[in-house]
Amino acid sequence: QQQVKQSPQSLIVQKGGISIINCAYENTAFDYFPWYQQFPGKGPALLIAIRPDVSEKKEGRFTISFNKSAKQFSLHIMDSQPGDSATYFCAASNIDDMRFGAGTRLTVKP
Amino acid sequence: IAGITQAPTSQILAAGRRMTLRCTQDMRHNAMYWYRQDLGLGLRLIHYSNTAGTTGKGEVPDGYSVSRANTDDFPLTLASAVPSQTSVYFCASSPEGGNYGYTFGSGTRLTVV
Numbered sequence: 108q109q110q111v112k113q114s115p116q117s118l119i120v121q122k123g124g125i126s127i128i129n130c131a132y133e134n135t136a137f138d139y140f141p142w143y144q145q146f147p148g149k150g151p152a153l154l155i156a157i158r159p160d161v162s163e164k165k166e167g168r169f170t171i172s173f174n175k176s177a178k179q180f181s182l183h184i185m186d187s188q189p190g191d192s193a194t195y196f197c198a199a200s201n202i203d204d205m206r207f208g209a210g211t212r213l214t215v216k217p
Numbered sequence: 218i219a220g221i222t223q224a225p226t227s228q229i230l231a232a233g234r235r236m237t238l239r240c241t242q243d244m245r246h247n248a249m250y251w252y253r254q255d256l257g258l259g260l261r262l263i264h265y266s267n268t269a270g271t272t273g274k275g276e277v278p279d280g281y282s283v284s285r286a287n288t289d290d291f292p293l294t295l296a297s298a299v300p301s302q303t304s305v306y307f308c309a310s311s312p313e314g315g316n317y318g319y320t321f322g323s324g325t326r327l328t329v330v
Contacts, residue, residue, distance in 0.1 A: 113259075139316050150221075150307050150321030151260070196259060200315030209259040 113208025
């Protein structure tokens with residue numbers, strides 16, 4: 108069964124807008140929640156990650172919001188740029204297991 | 218440059234043939250993983266190794282085998298390839314399992330005909 112559900116599948120945003128991608132997980136044993144960015148022809152690269160002891164983490168234009176009680180977390184990309192166009196994967200993990208969402212293809216239009 | 222090297226970059230393989238995808242890391246990470254990426258399905262774990270000398274099965278292990286003779290190398294073997302194994306294969310590593318971010322290789326695009 109799909110342990111991490113990611114939405115939307117695709118997203119189109121204008122330059123300067125806010126991109127929001129959502130994920131929900133099932134296993135309460137997960138305690139590490141990374142986001143990966145993947146450009147065409149490349150492997151996924153770690154973008155930002157959060158642990159459940161905080162509700163928000165910000166790195167530059169990228170912010171993770173985390174709701175432990177709802178078992179949901181989201182990625183916000185502020186001031187989205189055409190160079191942010193990529194596929195984004197959320198994941199949920201513990202020491203023994205990491206599960207990925209199905210991915211969101213983000214297109215930022217100039 | 219520290220990271221993961223995968224080979225080959227791409228391959229077209231006849232069904233029934235045996236194929237080994239190579240993966241080497243130079244970061245001295247203990248844990249290594251093989252994923253396949255298919256459109257709409259995200260990344261699915263094939264096999265993993267928490268440390269040299271040990272391996273385990275992931276979500277989709279059938280038709281694949283791995284070995285971990287040392288820390289750096291983690292080859293993936295398709296004993297007898299089938300068309301459903303057409304996919305992009307990524308090798309990844311982590312210092313100590315899923316509590317750390319993974320470093321991924323650039324992938325191997327495999328087409329089984």
